[in-house]
Amino acid sequence: xxxxxxCVLVAGVLPIVCAGVAKWGFHGFDNHNPRDWLSxxxxxxxxxxxxxxxxxxxxxxxxxGVVLATLAHADSQRxxxxxxxxxxxxxxxxxxxxxxxxxxxxxxxxxxxxxxLGLYAAALGY
Numbered sequence: 001x002x003x004x005x006x007c008v009l010v011a012g013v014l015p016i017v018c019a020g021v022a023k024w025g026f027h028g029f030d031n032h033n034p035r036d037w038l039s040x041x042x043x044x045x046x047x048x049x050x051x052x053x054x055x056x057x058x059x060x061x062x063x064x065g066v067v068l069a070t071l072a073h074a075d076s077q078r079x080x081x082x083x084x085x086x087x088x089x090x091x092x093x094x095x096x097x098x099x100x101x102x103x104x105x106x107x108x109x110x111x112x113x114x115x116x117l118g119l120y121a122a123a124l125g126y
Contacts, residue, residue, distance in 0.1 A: 004066045004076075007083035011059055014090055018052035021045075021098065044098050051097040055090065058112065062086050065119030074122035082122065085115040 030037040089112035096105035
């Protein structure tokens, strides 16, 4: 289960990475009101901010799935596999978001969601 726990850590950091991408290299960033500044961005900065929001939204579903599967003593290799697929699909999702590839992004989002469902299935003994 160490792999799955590491994946939870990585998934928890991904939104922060996205925020950094949205703000990186921009000299007019307003740290006094960052949310307002981010809401006015366009292009890759706006997409990075949207990826940040989506990553925060996806995290609890995934993390709780890992916790429940662990508490249910689900097969650790299966849990690790679902966790790895989730993190890899989230990385691909973020990359697709930044590259403005909407169809590909949605496919990776779906793969991550299905892997999260797999964690719950494992926790339920399916």
